Amino acid sequence: MKNSQLYKGSLTTIVMTLLGENGRMYGYEITQKVKEITKGELKITEGALYPALHKLEAEGVLEVEIENVDNRLRKYYKLTEKGTTETVNRLAELEDFIRNMQALVQPKLDTI
Amino acid sequence: MKLSKENISRMDKILFKEYGIIYSDIRLELLDHLATELEQSDGSFDEVFEDFMRKRKDFIRETNLQLNRNSSRIGSKLLLKNILSIKFLLAYALMITVVYNLVSINGKEWFMEYFDILPIVVPAPISLVILYSMFSKKRKSYSMSFAGVTNTVLMTYLFIFIQIIRKVDAVYWIGIFSFYMTLSIMYYFIYFFSVKKLQNL
Numbered sequence: 606m607k608n609s610q611l612y613k614g615s616l617t618t619i620v621m622t623l624l625g626e627n628g629r630m631y632g633y634e635i636t637q638k639v640k641e642i643t644k645g646e647l648k649i650t651e652g653a654l655y656p657a658l659h660k661l662e663a664e665g666v667l668e669v670e671i672e673n674v675d676n677r678l679r680k681y682y683k684l685t686e687k688g689t690t691e692t693v694n695r696l697a698e699l700e701d702f703i704r705n706m707q708a709l710v711q712p713k714l715d716t717i
Numbered sequence: 718m719k720l721s722k723e724n725i726s727r728m729d730k731i732l733f734k735e736y737g738i739i740y741s742d743i744r745l746e747l748l749d750h751l752a753t754e755l756e757q758s759d760g761s762f763d764e765v766f767e768d769f770m771r772k773r774k775d776f777i778r779e780t781n782l783q784l785n786r787n788s789s790r791i792g793s794k795l796l797l798k799n800i801l802s803i804k805f806l807l808a809y810a811l812m813i814t815v816v817y818n819l820v821s822i823n824g825k826e827w828f829m830e831y832f833d834i835l836p837i838v839v840p841a842p843i844s845l846v847i848l849y850s851m852f853s854k855k856r857k858s859y860s861m862s863f864a865g866v867t868n869t870v871l872m873t874y875l876f877i878f879i880q881i882i883r884k885v886d887a888v889y890w891i892g893i894f895s896f897y898m899t900l901s902i903m904y905y906f907i908y909f910f911s912v913k914k915l916q917n918l
Contacts, residue, residue, distance in 0.1 A: 632746060633753040652779035655746055656787040663791045663859075671745075675756075676722045679749045 616649065616657050618699060621666065621684065621692040629670065629683035632658065658682055666691055720752050724762050728752060731770065736777050740858040743784045747777060784858065792862030796870070799907045800900070808903060812895040820891065829883060836874050836897035840904045844868060847908075860908070867904055871897065 623638055624630055630638070636649045661667040666688035670681045684692060720728075729748055732738045738747065751773060758765045799805055820828050847864040850856055874897040882890035 631749065631753075633750045651750070651776055652783055655750075655780055656783040659784065659787050659791070663794070674749075675752070676720060676725045677749050677752055678745050680746055 615699075616653060617661060618692075618695045619649070620654070620657060620661070620682075621688060621695065624667070624682060624684050625689065625692045629681040631679050631681050635682075661688070718756055718758065718760070718762060718765075720756060720762065724766075725752060727766075728755075728770075732777070736774075736781060738777075738781050739856065740785075740788075740861065741855045742857045742859070743781060746784075747780060751777070788858035788862040789866070791859060792864075792866045795859075795863055796866050796907070799903065805899065805903055809895060809899045812899045813891060816891050816895050816898070817888075825886075833879060833883065833894075836871065836894070836901045837879075839898070839901040840868075840871060843905055843908060863908065867900070867907075871901060871904075 619639060620635060623635055627638070632651075632655060636651055636654060639647055639649050658667065662669060662682070665685055667682045668685050670683065672679050672681065725748065728751060729744060732744050732747060738744045751770075754773075755762075755765065755769050758769065816828070844864075847860070847868075851861065878893050878897065882894050
């Protein structure tokens with residue numbers, strides 16, 4: 606992911622939001638989708654993506670479907686019911702965070 | 718380019734032999750990621766494959782390392798979660814009651830003579846099954862890490878606590894023995910219901 610502390614800790618929220626919007630996705634697809642949406646600005650660290658997906662799966666936030674695609678097995682991830690609720694909560698929390706940060710930082714940015 | 722079965726098989730072998738990715742669930746995911754990425758390249762498989770694998774070696778190593786660490790953490794958490802569950806605690810309370818009554822009726826010496834190594838004997842069959850699966854090509858990271866953690870906990874009984882419960886007269890030895898006995902029985906249930914469910918490949 607883009608080398609900034611601001612983006613740290615947001616990987617799972619990004620993944621969950623994408624899965625909420627797209628139904629089910631596989632690992633490579635997630636990395637490409639993020640690149641596409643952010644026009645290459647944000648690049649997910651692939652080494653961190655799969656551990657995050659597995660952690661969410663173990664927590665019951667995601668469930669998997671495995672299919673044979675193009676001579677290999679592919680693991681698709683999708684949100685569980687618990688995951689859908691959790692995504693809504695996280696997005697609400699993120700909105701609050703952005704609003705508060707704007708209120709705190711915007712006056713200072715205007716003076717620069 | 719589209720990869721053939723032979724191309725995929727070659728990649729799989731490299732991940733297993735050169736990168737030491739022994740768990741099939743980790744290899745499956747990395748293989749699909751790399752294959753999908755490689756399919757975006759221009760040129761034939763033979764032209765681009767070696768260069769591609771060289772460029773992606775850090776990603777492969779890092780992901781394998783992180784996923785192995787992750788599995789260990791998940792395996793430990795799963796064990797702890799099960800030990801703290803109501804089911805386990807009820808089974809533990811029942812075990813204490815049974816052991817306490819047996820000892821009250823027959824005495825500690827009788828109990829130690831027949832049952833002190835039971836927490837090690839009971840999980841032996843499942844440990845053998847897991848040991849066998851360790852050498853299978855389809856070994857899975859979560860199953861192995863959970864089994865590793867659980868066996869380590871059970872080994873503490875063999876190397877430390879069995880000596881303590883043999884020596885002490887205070888009644889708390891029943892609590893220690895019952896804990897390991899409950900764990901050794903619950904091992905089967907946790908492994909076949911929780912771990913297998915999690916490791917749904």
